[in-house]
Amino acid sequence: DVKVTQSSRYLVKRTGEKVFLECVQDMDHENMFWYRQDPGLGLRLIYFSYDVKMKEKGDIPEGYSVSREKKERFSLILESASTNQTSMYLCASSPAVGAGQYFGPGTRLTVT
Amino acid sequence: GNSVTQMEGPVTLSEEAFLTINCTYTATGYPSLFWYVQYPGEGLQLLLKATKADDKGSNKGFEATYRKETTSFHLEKGSVQVSDSAVYFCALDAFTGANSKLTFGKGITLSVRP
Numbered sequence: 344d345v346k347v348t349q350s351s352r353y354l355v356k357r358t359g360e361k362v363f364l365e366c367v368q369d370m371d372h373e374n375m376f377w378y379r380q381d382p383g384l385g386l387r388l389i390y391f392s393y394d395v396k397m398k399e400k401g402d403i404p405e406g407y408s409v410s411r412e413k414k415e416r417f418s419l420i421l422e423s424a425s426t427n428q429t430s431m432y433l434c435a436s437s438p439a440v441g442a443g444q445y446f447g448p449g450t451r452l453t454v455t
Numbered sequence: 456g457n458s459v460t461q462m463e464g465p466v467t468l469s470e471e472a473f474l475t476i477n478c479t480y481t482a483t484g485y486p487s488l489f490w491y492v493q494y495p496g497e498g499l500q501l502l503l504k505a506t507k508a509d510d511k512g513s514n515k516g517f518e519a520t521y522r523k524e525t526t527s528f529h530l531e532k533g534s535v536q537v538s539d540s541a542v543y544f545c546a547l548d549a550f551t552g553a554n555s556k557l558t559f560g561k562g563i564t565l566s567v568r569p
Contacts, residue, residue, distance in 0.1 A: 445501065
């Protein structure tokens, strides 16, 4: 089975802090993704990556950056956390087009 | 662009009732279609998929058939259980060069009462 793990299930940070969310997949997938999920807004794509050291902006990249130094690890960075970034963050990986994406358990981030 | 439309929710059913959740899509080319399920407090799990017209995906008693003529991928289950209570998302993955990018519907909450 594909396993996607995220570093924390719950996280509480203060406004202005730099926040790192880590995601690791164990199936040698090329593609990795970060989403946020908010009530009434569904899932929105923040960033994605098709290969090591490459990244592309999704639909809502503002206030976020990413890092992919190794194939299995994709990090989401909140440079200066704000209260409107309180959300559920979901990481996913995919082997190829049409194969679907496999999601981690999510990190519920609260920024106070 | 690509889009996925799911029926409005929430849906509440009694145990052993028949379930249909409607999903229609708009896409260029020939997308793959998926249903995902999200249990409370969890991430999304891939429930089933279909990669070409007339394919039927199935898993855990759920089924969905890829209907190109009606651009639909409706989810069905003959007899729901309380444990099926969750949020269900329809999604498509359209070929964009060499890369994979999902388009999701808004999701629908299913509650099954004993």
